[in-house]
């Protein structure tokens with residue numbers, strides 16, 4: 609089969625590799641029908657994630673068709689269309705039993721395209737297939753369901769639910785990439801009074817408005833603190849969601865929140881950020897952090913199939929699987945290309 613293989617910083621190739629085989633009785637082999645690229649894959653390609661070594665197949669999002677299952681798999685069978693989620697779930701460890709799948713101690717968590725071979729391939733081995741895949745509802749388009757592999761649960765769980773968004777809230781969302789847009793999408797489900805999107809790229813702010821932001825602020829030109837204060841009688845946002853991953857945006861999210869407000873960090877940070885406790889100790893704020901668990905996937909599946917969440921609008925570009933080079937190039941130059949999510953589909 610062919611797969612997108614990482615060969616050290618800056619190097620990748622769509623090349624011939626051995627087809628995966630069942631190695632544990634709880635495994636499934638899934639034929640990948642559609643897959644996508646995540647910002648995390650770009651971090652890996654830069655060499656920022658040293659756990660990923662030469663020879664690793666990249667990717668942690670897919671929708672596919674089950675080809676074979678191990679003898680211990682109970683609920684998934686050959687021929688089933690499934691969502692392969694970015695988080696793998698052993699189902700029996702302490703954290704899986706709490707629904708905290710991202711922290712799985714039994715060999716799951718985020719492993720695809722990181723610790724084991726990933727989904728940017730013609731076939732993928734899926735460990736703990738019963739608990740790590742979700743059936744694709746009949747009638748649902750593969751590419752809509754694909755958005756549930758990572759971005760939609762991330763924005764919803766780590767941003768909206770951790771931030772405790774409630775009706776009438778003013779919600780400030782820093783960053784309007786696919787994750788920030790997912791947070792906007794999730795926040796809207798709770799009838800906030802205002803969703804304020806903050807980004808430095810006008811193309812992303814345009815997308816934010818289409819996704820339901822009431823106010824879009826370019827913080828390279830405008831002071832978001834002033835705008836939020838004007839909107840809230842000087843108090844600040846009820847919920848501030850950080851969806852970028854640099855110190856400045858975390859510090860901004862804290863600044864934007866009101867006394868008693870909630871700050872939900874989603875961004876993956878590579879450097880320390882400053883928490884100004886000398887100002888914040890008195891303000892009753894709550895800060896949450898987290899890796900996506902994907903416990904909300906069944907809920908989001910219902911919201912997508914009922915039409916309450918429009919997953920298709922994340923998709924800006926489509927490619928065939930042998931066009932990974934072009935797809936990565938378009939995705940990496942999102943500022944110029946306007947890319948949000950690029951989808952790669954198997955040429956049947």
Ligand SMILES: NC(=O)c1ccc[n+]([C@@H]2O[C@H](COP(=O)([O-])OP(=O)(O)OC[C@H]3O[C@@H](n4cnc5c(N)ncnc54)[C@H](O)[C@@H]3O)[C@@H](O)[C@H]2O)c1
Pocket residue numbers: 646647648758762766782783784785786787788806807808809812827851852853854856857873874875876877898899900942
């Ligand atoms: N916690 C999790 O489980 C989890 C899961 C997936 C992704 N993430 C992280 O979420 C973050 C966002 O992901 P994404 O795919 O949307 O990334 P992205 O790079 O596509 O989007 C980030 C956006 O932030 C904007 N930005 C950059 N610097 C800014 C600044 N100083 N002020 C305002 N806006 C700024 C960019 O213009 C861009 O639109 C990343 O850090 C990613 O690694 C976390």
Ligand SMILES: [Zn+2]
Pocket residue numbers: 646647648668694758
């Ligand atoms: Zn991802």
Ligand SMILES: [Zn+2]
Pocket residue numbers: 697698699700701702703704705711712713714715716
């Ligand atoms: Zn577990």
